[in-house]
Amino acid sequence: RKEVEQDPGPFNVPEGATVAFNCTYSNSASQSFFWYRQDCRKEPKLLMSVYSSGNEDGRFTAQLNRASQYISLLIRDSKLSDSATYLCVVPPYSSASKIIFGSGTRLSIRP
Amino acid sequence: DVKVTQSSRYLVKRTGEKVFLECVQDMDHENMFWYRQDPGLGLRLIYFSYDVKMKEKGDIPEGYSVSREKKERFSLILESASTNQTSMYLCASSFPSSRTGAEAFFGQGTRLTVV
Numbered sequence: 001r002k003e004v005e006q007d008p009g010p011f012n013v014p015e016g017a018t019v020a021f022n023c024t025y026s027n028s029a030s031q032s033f034f035w036y037r038q039d040c041r042k043e044p045k046l047l048m049s050v051y052s053s054g055n056e057d058g059r060f061t062a063q064l065n066r067a068s069q070y071i072s073l074l075i076r077d078s079k080l081s082d083s084a085t086y087l088c089v090v091p092p093y094s095s096a097s098k099i100i101f102g103s104g105t106r107l108s109i110r111p
Numbered sequence: 112d113v114k115v116t117q118s119s120r121y122l123v124k125r126t127g128e129k130v131f132l133e134c135v136q137d138m139d140h141e142n143m144f145w146y147r148q149d150p151g152l153g154l155r156l157i158y159f160s161y162d163v164k165m166k167e168k169g170d171i172p173e174g175y176s177v178s179r180e181k182k183e184r185f186s187l188i189l190e191s192a193s194t195n196q197t198s199m200y201l202c203a204s205s206f207p208s209s210r211t212g213a214e215a216f217f218g219q220g221t222r223l224t225v226v
Contacts (some may be wrong), residue, residue: 019187034214103153
């Protein structure tokens with residue numbers, strides 16, 4: 001099983017819609033989780049951190065389900081500017097160093 | 112603001128050349144990483160370093176080496192560039208993952224073309 005798995009998409013939704021995607025991870029000891037956003041031809045940038053059950057920031061909500069080992073990202077009232085690739089990151093707790101990224105979920109918001 | 116700076120944004124090199132990609136961070140991060148990103152393959156870890164002079168292979172180290180002589184600088188070396196190393200190269204740095212706030216910060220990327 002891959003350490004981090006994401007649905008690659010693409011998700012194509014109308015402006016104003018709510019969209020959610022998941023990321024599953026294999027290491028049950030992982031403590032901290034991140035969602036990154038990557039625009040075309042740009043570097044990934046941190047969107048949200050998740051350290052306990054979840055985190056909310058405006059239209060964005062990240063939730064953690066430890067029992068099923070997945071994190072989710074929910075985007076409400078989606079905007080055209082939300083179109084990007086969203087990367088999930090689950091640092092392995094057993095290693096002090098290595099960070100592995102999911103392959104990303106492409107989101108496209110249409111007018 | 113954390114800054115991770117990569118020496119070049121775009122680079123064109125010939126097959127067989129030795130290529131150096133430099134990365135510098137200003138946040139005193141212990142960990143530094145080199146990834147390559149190709150369409151449909153996501154971010155793949157080449158090498159990482161958790162301390163000066165320490166290095167660990169990632170998932171695709173073949174054809175690459177690294178150097179970390181100072182904490183702030185992590186260099187990726189292509190010993191003999193080949194066309195299949197044409198890619199976007201991303202450097203990142205972070206605190207150790209056992210520490211809260213250990214998110215990775217990325218440089219702007221180097222788009223390398225080997226001809």
